[in-house]
Amino acid sequence: METLLEFFRTYATAIAVIGISALLALSVWLTLYAGQLTLGNAAFMGVGAYVSALLGRHLDTPFPLALLSGALAAAVIAVPLGVTVFRLRGVYLAIATLAFGEIVRVILLATPITGKGQGLNGIPPKTELWHIYLSLAVVAYVLWRVQGSTVGRAWAALREDELASASQGIDVRRFKLASFVIGALIAGWAGGLSAHLTFSIDPSDFGFSKAVQILVFAVVGGIPNVLGPIVGAVVFTALPEILRPLKDYRDIFQGLILLGVIVFLPRGLVTFLDVRRTRKLERIGAADVA
Numbered sequence: 668m669e670t671l672l673e674f675f676r677t678y679a680t681a682i683a684v685i686g687i688s689a690l691l692a693l694s695v696w697l698t699l700y701a702g703q704l705t706l707g708n709a710a711f712m713g714v715g716a717y718v719s720a721l722l723g724r725h726l727d728t729p730f731p732l733a734l735l736s737g738a739l740a741a742a743v744i745a746v747p748l749g750v751t752v753f754r755l756r757g758v759y760l761a762i763a764t765l766a767f768g769e770i771v772r773v774i775l776l777a778t779p780i781t782g783k784g785q786g787l788n789g790i791p792p793k794t795e796l797w798h799i800y801l802s803l804a805v806v807a808y809v810l811w812r813v814q815g816s817t818v819g820r821a822w823a824a825l826r827e828d829e830l831a832s833a834s835q836g837i838d839v840r841r842f843k844l845a846s847f848v849i850g851a852l853i854a855g856w857a858g859g860l861s862a863h864l865t866f867s868i869d870p871s872d873f874g875f876s877k878a879v880q881i882l883v884f885a886v887v888g889g890i891p892n893v894l895g896p897i898v899g900a901v902v903f904t905a906l907p908e909i910l911r912p913l914k915d916y917r918d919i920f921q922g923l924i925l926l927g928v929i930v931f932l933p934r935g936l937v938t939f940l941d942v943r944r945t946r947k948l949e950r951i952g953a954a955d956v957a
Contacts, residue, residue, distance in 0.1 A: 679796065680864075681908055686799035687861050688904040692884035692896030693806055694853035699890050700814075701846040702826030704757060706878040707748070707764035708854040710771040711741040713873030715855025716862035717781055720790045723863065730793040734859040741855025742848050749847040753840060768878055775870040786869025787862075794864040802860065803897075806853055811893045822846055854881075887928050889935020898936050 691712060698705045719737030722728035728736070752763040775781045782788070813819045821842050824832040833839050862868050880903075888899020903925075910920050932938060 678908075681905070683794070683796055683799055683864055685901055685904045686796075686803050687857050687864070688881075688884060688900040689803050689897045690799075690806060690857035690860070691854055691881045692888060692900040693803075693810060693893065694850040694857065695881050696885045696890065696893070696896040697810070697822075697846045697850040697853075699885055700819075700826060701822040701843055702829070703753070703843060703846065704761045705752075705764040705847065705850075706761050706875075706882060707745075707767050708850060708881050709873045709875075709878035710764075710768035711745065711851040711854035712858035712861070712877070712881075713771055713775065713868075713870070714741040714744060715858030716868050716873070717775065717787070717858075718855075719859035720787050720862040720868060721780065723791045723793065724787065724789065730791075730863065733863075734856060737859040737862075738852050738855035741858070742852040745848045745851035746844070749844045750840075753843050753847070765875065765878065768873070768875070772870045772874050775873075782869070784869065786867060786872075788867040790862050790866050790868070792863060792866050794860050799860055799864075802856065807893050807897065814893060818842070818845070883925070887925065887935060889932075889937035891934060891938060895935045895937035902936065 691708060694711070695705065695708045715734075715737035717737075718740045719733040722733040722736055723730065748764075748767055752760055752767075755763055776784055821832070821837050824835070824837060825839060825842060829839055858873075884899040884903055885896040886899070887903065888897065889895025903921075906921055906924065928936060
């Protein structure tokens, strides 16, 4: 028990970051599950982080209210953005949401209250480990239940074929917008938790590299179910620490692992057992034919 407690004390920050990464991966999983490739969740994380941090730092707002305010601010911004950009599809949608992220970053760099390029420092350290993992458990459970509901089936139908979905009476725009706004809400909440964990934030924390990283968590983990993005976030957040002994070669090995996953498990890490089962059945079938 003492060894376990020592482990948690040593890696408390890394464990907290893994939980926040899993929340962010779930936020982008929603839009991917509905068939929409977006890169705006890092910006929504930034909105949530700055709103909650400013409220906590300048107005001494209670921590839960500051978190909720940041998440709602991200969701409110997502509504008009979603109405506008969801006229686009595929890579054009990804570019449009990426452009939104750059706009947010420039605004944060130019606004005096956000600290401009120096960012915000001295944010009240209120985030605890149980806040993060309780949030993760609640979000994962709700999304898991939604996945099997009418709404979840509508999102899955949109992912496969929008025209066929519309012909069956599914309101395409409404369901796409819902996944986008809920994803922004989750990302904003994760941003607030992150801001009150690290004590300081700056605009570079929510730029292009962060947007791509969040997308990698979800895609590599797997889109078929809620567990996928969580697995992806755990693996690729912990991987730099695991590969630390490799020093200068760490990024190379990390890239090779990512490439291997994409090539051999294109539907994500979460489908590993399914792939093994399928190959076993193929071998059995080939032996029966022979």
